[in-house]
Amino acid sequence: MNDNCVCCGELLPEGRMVCPTCERHAVRGIDKKSAICTYLKEHHTGKGRAIHSRDLQRLFSIDGRNLRRKISALRQDGYPICSDESGYYYADNQKEINNTVYRLNGLVTKVSNARTGLLFASVFPASVNVEITVLVDGGVANGNS
Numbered sequence: 001m002n003d004n005c006v007c008c009g010e011l012l013p014e015g016r017m018v019c020p021t022c023e024r025h026a027v028r029g030i031d032k033k034s035a036i037c038t039y040l041k042e043h044h045t046g047k048g049r050a051i052h053s054r055d056l057q058r059l060f061s062i063d064g065r066n067l068r069r070k071i072s073a074l075r076q077d078g079y080p081i082c083s084d085e086s087g088y089y090y091a092d093n094q095k096e097i098n099n100t101v102y103r104l105n106g107l108v109t110k111v112s113n114a115r116t117g118l119l120f121a122s123v124f125p126a127s128v129n130v131e132i133t134v135l136v137d138g139g140v141a142n143g144n145s
Contacts, residue, residue: 006035006042017059032060033070037079037090046092053087 005019080091082100
């Protein structure tokens with residue numbers, strides 16, 4: 001079975017979503033970010049049709065970091081790209097969006113807590129013992145007058 005490139009429509013062998021030309025260049029103004037969005041909308045709408053990130057990485061010949069950056073950019077542009085433990089998908093309803101927002105809020109909280117921990121972190125020991133001896137009126141340090 002053959003598929004077509006999501007960027008230019010060129011016929012591809014099964015398992016590929018982007019042709020070699022489109023991997024190297026933006027074709028007809030469609031870059032990988034847009035191709036990922038189109039692919040998710042056409043083939044993975046709804047939580048039940050989620051695709052694992054490693055499969056998207058393979059299909060679009062990008063690494064995990066770049067995939068996450070493209071997904072983040074799409075979300076920032078207002079596209080309802082959702083994710084959970086089953087993978088990425090184009091939202092089918094508001095509940096799916098809300099669930100992803102809730103999950104992202106949890107991640108933001110964890111990052112914020114890590115930041116706060118670093119702000120209070122120190123390279124010095126947590127406690128320092130200091131002994132102070134005060135001599136009053138030439139008296140003796142052991143408390144006798």
